[in-house]
Amino acid sequence: MHYCRRCLLPDTKPHIAFDAEGVCTACRAHEKKNAAIGGIDWAARAAEFEKLIEEARAAKAPLFDVLVPVSGGKDSITQIHRVLGRGLRILAVNVDYGMKTAIGQENLAVIPRMGATLFQATPDHTLHRELVRLGYEDFGDPDLLSHTLLHALPLHVGMRFSVPLVLLGENSAFEYGGDADIADNNSMTRAWFDRYAANAGHDARFVSRQYGIPFDRLRLYDFPDELPGSGTKAVFSSHFFHWDSEAHLEIATRYGFKPLDKPAEGTFRTYVGIDEKIHRIHQYFKVLKFGYGRATDHACEDIRNGRLTREQGKELVRQHDLLPLSEHFKTDFCGFTGLSRARFDAVIERYRNPAIWSRDNNGRWFIPGHLVDAAPARQSA
Ligand SMILES: [Zn+2]
Incomplete structure (x- = not known):
């Protein structure tokens, strides 16, 4: 594995690329956000955002002026904050698969208290459990269609409610390194x-064809x-406002986020990522397949923002990234999907990437x- 010269993202990360200096697209995107050096x-x-808000208001929609998809995390509370105090009718929409954590529920309850109407949609469990199971077993991604x-x-x-503006969260193609055109x-x-949701x-089209589920x-x-x-x-909020986890935490905390x-x-x-129980399993697959996990994502963000040195980041990654599940x-996931524990264990090991992982003399896995930091990184696939 090669790592970005500036942060700690590896070249195994999907959609990432490194330039001739060995710097990743996510680090280059971060530079673009810095107005002081000629960035955004x-x-x-x-001002562009204010114009959109005025257009939404002028549309005189029947029920709501703006819709914000929410998980109940700090980012979604921040998106609601961006549109508050303007007399807009705000609709917050949450999807609850049935595996929400207690703290996730509590944080979601903050949203109506802020001044938005909250719709919670719980998908048909007979269908959704099957989708989670097939995603897990056949693709190593329990959130395949989630x-x-x-x-x-x-x-x-x-669209059905004729809401003129949908305010999405971050454009992950920009924030975390992706194709320039998108x-x-x-x-x-x-x-x-x-490219980024699927x-x-x-x-869904693929799953419909492959598994005979009517589209x-x-x-x-x-x-x-x-x-x-x-x-x-539908526009990305990160286009209008500097996307920064720490700043979002500060804003969300003011409204009661815990x-x-x-x-x-x-x-x-x-x-x-504290609102869904399944989140950890999704992230653990990333560790098995690509050799890095959430601690890397978080350390990289802190390194780019000057809150950690690269060495401090490495230390945190060493402590947290490769911890076993x-x-x-596992118990919660098996309870939800109906998978047996033996099946769960057999499936998850199939996704450990042999090009990344090895076993030591005691049979322990390591990378x-x-x-x-090896030789300078080259353009990755
Ligand atoms: Zn980087």
Whole structure:
């Protein structure tokens, strides 16, 4: 594995690329956000946002002026904060698969108290459990279609309710390193959805074909192609406001958002990805497949923002990133999907990437060259 010269992202990360200096696309995107060195003009972006708000107000929609998809995390509370205090009718839409944590429920309850109407959509469990199970077993991704549902459902709702503006969170193509043509586009499109919500073409259409599930049952899991030209515009908030986890935490805390008492397993942060039990399993697959996990993501963000040195980041990654999955995550997951524990264990090991992992003489798994800066990184696949 090769690591970015500036942060700690490895070249095994999907969609990432390194330039001739061995610096990753996520670090280069971060430079672009710095107005002081000729990057994004945030004042101009804020003015663009005000214009969108005025257009939404002028549309005189029947029920709501703006829709914000929410998980109940610090980022979603921050998105609500961005549109508060303007007399807008705000609709917050949450998708609850049925595996929400207690603290996730508590934080979600903050949203109506802020001044938004909260819709919670719980997908048909007879279908959703099956999708989680097949994603887990056949693709090493229990969220295979959960992510597409999470992105698509609020768009369907926004369109059907004629809400003029949907305010999405971050454009991950830009923030975490992705294709330049998609990264610079500020609206949610089919191209973005196919690349960043769906996992490598394994979307609702694919699952429908492959598993004989009628596509009509999966519509909420797919991008609504009627969206462009429907009068509902879906834009990424990170285009208008500097996306920064620490700043979001500060804003969300003011409204009553609560973090965990101690860091979530697999990272050193207490306030990220804490609302869904399944999140840890999804992240653990990343460790098996690509050799890095949440601590790397979080350390990289802190390194770019000057809150950690690269060496301090490495130390935190060493402590947290490759920790094995705790029993209670497995028990909860098996309870939800109906998988046996033996089956769970057999499946998960199949996804450990032999090109990344080795076993020592005692049979323990390790990653040769973990966090070692080798020869200058080259353009990755
Ligand atoms: Zn980097």
